[in-house]
Amino acid sequence: MSLEHYISGYVDGEGCFNVSFSRRAKMKTGWEVKPSFSVSQNEDRSQVLKIMQKYFNCCTLRRDYHDKTLKLETRQLNNLTEKIIPHFLKYPLLSNKKRDFALFAKVCQIMASKKHTKKKGLVRIVDLAFQMNSSGRRKYSKEEILNSL
Amino acid sequence: MSLEHYISGYVDGEGCFNVSFSRRAKMKTGWEVKPSFSVSQNEDRSQVLKIMQKYFNCCTLRRDYHDKTLKLETRQLNNLTEKIIPHFLKYPLLSNKKRDFALFAKVCQIMASKKHTKKKGLVRIVDLAFQMNSSGRRKYSKEEILNSL
Numbered sequence: 635m636s637l638e639h640y641i642s643g644y645v646d647g648e649g650c651f652n653v654s655f656s657r658r659a660k661m662k663t664g665w666e667v668k669p670s671f672s673v674s675q676n677e678d679r680s681q682v683l684k685i686m687q688k689y690f691n692c693c694t695l696r697r698d699y700h701d702k703t704l705k706l707e708t709r710q711l712n713n714l715t716e717k718i719i720p721h722f723l724k725y726p727l728l729s730n731k732k733r734d735f736a737l738f739a740k741v742c743q744i745m746a747s748k749k750h751t752k753k754k755g756l757v758r759i760v761d762l763a764f765q766m767n768s769s770g771r772r773k774y775s776k777e778e779i780l781n782s783l
Numbered sequence: 784m785s786l787e788h789y790i791s792g793y794v795d796g797e798g799c800f801n802v803s804f805s806r807r808a809k810m811k812t813g814w815e816v817k818p819s820f821s822v823s824q825n826e827d828r829s830q831v832l833k834i835m836q837k838y839f840n841c842c843t844l845r846r847d848y849h850d851k852t853l854k855l856e857t858r859q860l861n862n863l864t865e866k867i868i869p870h871f872l873k874y875p876l877l878s879n880k881k882r883d884f885a886l887f888a889k890v891c892q893i894m895a896s897k898k899h900t901k902k903k904g905l906v907r908i909v910d911l912a913f914q915m916n917s918s919g920r921r922k923y924s925k926e927e928i929l930n931s932l
Contacts (some may be wrong), residue, residue: 640789643792728830
């Protein structure tokens with residue numbers, strides 16, 4: 635069993651790479667950048683999430699009592715850059731989601747170099763993040779963030 | 784790229800093995816058994832469906848204008864028994880869906896031996912099919928079918 639390819643296939647269908655933004659007065663730019671990788675699944679089909687948690691050697695498993703799903707997730711930058719992103723570089727997605735992944739990987743790369751703490755880096759991240767397919771769940775518009783800087 | 788394992792992962796997340804029943808006066812039993820394998824996807828992520836269609840060397844791709852999805856599907860027994868089922872026997876699913884697949888494979892096996900055209904075989908198929916996770920879309924109840932025989 636080539637688990638690596640199986641996981642890429644599963645995530646291509648069910649996974650989500652996301653970059654969200656929160657207002658945070660403490661930050662120099664006024665904004666916190668929050669990248670996340672997640673996979674949601676009905677609780678009765680949780681095996682694959684547990685297999686992935688073990689495989690990635692990171693991520694939390696959390697019940698969403700609201701919609702009765704179990705969510706595998708990591709928001710920690712070092713997990714994303716050292717565990718999640720390298721996997722999908724080696725075992726690529728095949729659908730359009732690979733485009734989202736590429737944008738996501740760039741955002742994480744900028745964050746790892748700390749450039750997101752300055753205006754120029756944040757503008758670049760906002761530009762990348764708003765090219766991603768966000769399933770329409772964005773709290774702030776691109777203009778709202780850029781105009782506030 | 785190990786496409787075989789990737790496809791099993793993708794289908795474990797997004798695919799569906801289903802056995803439905805239709806009243807059919809022409810049939811000796813009064814019922815037609817309709818097994819199907821399908822994978823639905825938003826049209827903007829149709830690449831994987833096209834890759835799978837080529838890989839399986841069967842299945843149709845059909846637009847569902849209602850919910851704007853593209854559906855890869857085969858209902859042909861010989862495709863199911865010669866192409867689809869052998870793939871998932873060789874590259875198994877890892878989630879609970881593997882249980883549905885095993886029941887589905889048994890139903891197709893019974894159909895391949897033509898036993899479903901007699902009452903005893905049909906009763907066995909109904910018993911197997913109603914153990915599958917049907918996402919609550921069944922038109923007829925198990926009792927309704929069995930009582931009509």
